[in-house]
Amino acid sequence: MTTFDEKRDAPEARPARRKMSWAWLGVMPFFLFAFIFLLYPSSTIVVRSFIDPNTHAFTFKNILALFGNHYILGAYWISIEISLLTSVGGGVFGFLLAYAAIRGGLPKFMRSALMTFCGVASNFAGVPLAFAFIALLSPTGMLIGWLRELGYNPYFHGFTLYTFWGLSIVYMYFQFPLMVLIIAPAIDGLRREWLEASENLGASSFQYWRYVAFPILLPSIMGTMILLFGNSFGAFATAQALTGGQINLVTIVIGSQISGDVLGNPGLGYALALGMVVIMALAIIGYTLLQRRTERWLR
Amino acid sequence: MRRGNKVWWWFIMIIGILYFFLPLVATFIFSLKAKLGVLSFQAYTNVINNPAFVYNFTASVIWALLTIVVGILLFVPTAYLIRLRVPKARAAVEFITLLPFVIPAIVFVFGLVRTFSQPPLLIVDSPVLLVAGYTVLSMPYMYRAIDTGLRAIDVRTLTEAGQSLGAGWGSILFDIILPNIRVAILSGAFLSFAIVIGEFILAQYLVKPAFAPYMAYMIQQKAYEPAAMAIISFALTWAAMGIISLVGRGNEQAQVGGGH
Numbered sequence: 001m002t003t004f005d006e007k008r009d010a011p012e013a014r015p016a017r018r019k020m021s022w023a024w025l026g027v028m029p030f031f032l033f034a035f036i037f038l039l040y041p042s043s044t045i046v047v048r049s050f051i052d053p054n055t056h057a058f059t060f061k062n063i064l065a066l067f068g069n070h071y072i073l074g075a076y077w078i079s080i081e082i083s084l085l086t087s088v089g090g091g092v093f094g095f096l097l098a099y100a101a102i103r104g105g106l107p108k109f110m111r112s113a114l115m116t117f118c119g120v121a122s123n124f125a126g127v128p129l130a131f132a133f134i135a136l137l138s139p140t141g142m143l144i145g146w147l148r149e150l151g152y153n154p155y156f157h158g159f160t161l162y163t164f165w166g167l168s169i170v171y172m173y174f175q176f177p178l179m180v181l182i183i184a185p186a187i188d189g190l191r192r193e194w195l196e197a198s199e200n201l202g203a204s205s206f207q208y209w210r211y212v213a214f215p216i217l218l219p220s221i222m223g224t225m226i227l228l229f230g231n232s233f234g235a236f237a238t239a240q241a242l243t244g245g246q247i248n249l250v251t252i253v254i255g256s257q258i259s260g261d262v263l264g265n266p267g268l269g270y271a272l273a274l275g276m277v278v279i280m281a282l283a284i285i286g287y288t289l290l291q292r293r294t295e296r297w298l299r
Numbered sequence: 300m301r302r303g304n305k306v307w308w309w310f311i312m313i314i315g316i317l318y319f320f321l322p323l324v325a326t327f328i329f330s331l332k333a334k335l336g337v338l339s340f341q342a343y344t345n346v347i348n349n350p351a352f353v354y355n356f357t358a359s360v361i362w363a364l365l366t367i368v369v370g371i372l373l374f375v376p377t378a379y380l381i382r383l384r385v386p387k388a389r390a391a392v393e394f395i396t397l398l399p400f401v402i403p404a405i406v407f408v409f410g411l412v413r414t415f416s417q418p419p420l421l422i423v424d425s426p427v428l429l430v431a432g433y434t435v436l437s438m439p440y441m442y443r444a445i446d447t448g449l450r451a452i453d454v455r456t457l458t459e460a461g462q463s464l465g466a467g468w469g470s471i472l473f474d475i476i477l478p479n480i481r482v483a484i485l486s487g488a489f490l491s492f493a494i495v496i497g498e499f500i501l502a503q504y505l506v507k508p509a510f511a512p513y514m515a516y517m518i519q520q521k522a523y524e525p526a527a528m529a530i531i532s533f534a535l536t537w538a539a540m541g542i543i544s545l546v547g548r549g550n551e552q553a554q555v556g557g558g559h
Contacts, residue, residue, distance in 0.1 A: 023384035026384075027388055029376075029377075030374070030377040030392065033373055034435075037411070038395065038407075039395070039398075041410035042398070042407065044413055045409065045410045045413075093314075099308075100311045104308030104309075104312070105304070106308055110312065116544060121319055123539075124532075124533055126497050126499050127511045127518070127529075128497070129322075132322035132323060132326045132529055133322050135326040135329040136321055141325060142329070143325065173318065234403030236405045236500055237499035237500060237511065241515045257409070258408065259504070273409050276403055277401065277406055280403060
């Protein structure tokens with residue numbers, strides 16, 4: 001729609017001025033709702049991160065205390081590690097899967113089937129997901145049972161479902177489908193002419209990827225991986241249901257801080273949450289910037 | 300594509316299919332083992348006959364329906380006016396509707412609980428706060444679905460036609476605009492439904508009956524019943540997604556959400 005169209009208005013039945021204020025009045029319920037239930041509660045977190053819980057004075061103490069607390073630094077570190085692992089792992093696998101379905105020469109129906117499955121899988125998270133993996137990979141789970149019959153029990157070799165690696169495997173279940181859903185349009189945007197042109201110029205398959213396809217797809221792959229990072233960084237329900245809160249993730253610490261002041265310092269709890277929002281905001285900004293770069297080529 | 304590559308792509312696809320189905324198959328088989336030695340639907344019967352399940356599940360359905368109604372009442376007029384009359388507010392509204400992506404649900408609930416658990420804002424125990432919270436969590440999907448729907452129709456001409464036939468704003472909005480974007484609203488509604496039914500954090504910390512917290516509790520208590528519930532939950536997600544792709548045919552939008 002052009003700017004010209006936007007500016008034309010419905011027939012002038014009433015004086016322009018009154019109509020304008022009426023229209024603004026119409027969007028007020030939305031802003032009021034957003035203020036009361038989203039903006040104000042969220043700003044509470046920000047404001048209280050900078051307030052001394054005892055003296056109620058402005059302070060940087062809470063923020064600084066984050067960096068001096070080994071428990072909190074550990075929580076951030078594990079959250080970041082698990083998010084990096086599952087965003088890169090889920091990103092690479094999701095990309096290969098999407099490419100296989102779209103350009104891998106597989107039967108046509110595979111593509112729409114994959115899209116539907118991914119739509120479901122990326123929405124299938126939290127408590128039921130945790131249980132599905134308990135049924136598969138717990139010591140009495142189906143897959144572990146099969147492996148035991150083959151004479152290999154991963155639980156004798158350091159694997160547990162309820163710690164870092166186990167949780168990463170579970171997170172992958174909603175990570176790679178999200179990658180497939182978001183990266184598919186970018187793969188569609190790779191024109192066949194580019195492959196033909198590079199083949200006609202004598203490029204090998206490797207050279208086509210190295211100098212044509214990969215550089216074009218890279219911003220969009222990176223951007224989506226950043227999105228996956230945020231997706232796993234903010235995850236709570238899956239980890240809580242799977243480990244019963246026994247794993248030291250930032251979200252889990254915030255969860256216990258809601259029920260009671262486990263950190264022994266309310267101000268520190270707010271600063272912890274603020275740190276999360278900052279990391280998420282950086283991730284979303286990174287995604288937006290890279291997405292904008294992508295649109296230059298694809299479309 | 301060369302022949303040799305095809306084997307490789309099949310291999311990737313098979314790994315993906317296994318990753319997708321194995322946990323579900325394991326859960327399903329496990330859910331059938333409630334009776335010793337035979338496969339049965341005993342666990343499902345136990346679940347459905349349990350009043351606590353019915354209570355929590357019904358509660359979740361009611362929360363979901365309320366969330367959808369509030370969402371429609373709040374977002375349809377806003378998106379409509381933004382498109383037609385106050386384009387200046389678009390940036391602010393889009394920023395707000397994307398905020399739930401930036402603020403993790405757990406942090407959002409943290410803020411809600413702390414803000415509304417002290418006078419004069421003591422409504423932490425009220426279902427109003429729960430439904431408002433769900434509405435916020437589903438906002439990015441619901442608002443965008445409605446906005447996409449409005450983009451596809453000629454809002455201006457429809458409004459002018461309504462006006463020249465003497466329709467008031469209320470009937471323009473609810474008799475003309477709403478029916479024209481029903482497909483978009485339906486897909487937003489079913490996505491919201493799936494989100495609310497699966498949502499764990501809000502109900503858990505606002506201490507309200509709901510399906511996901513009940514299921515998390517049952518995981519600690521029982522073996523086979525949670526498996527049956529996981530399958531029921533999966534079937535619901537599948538149904539919601541299926542309906543969305545049925546009503547919105549040809550519109551291959553990434554439908555992503557849910558409380559991880």
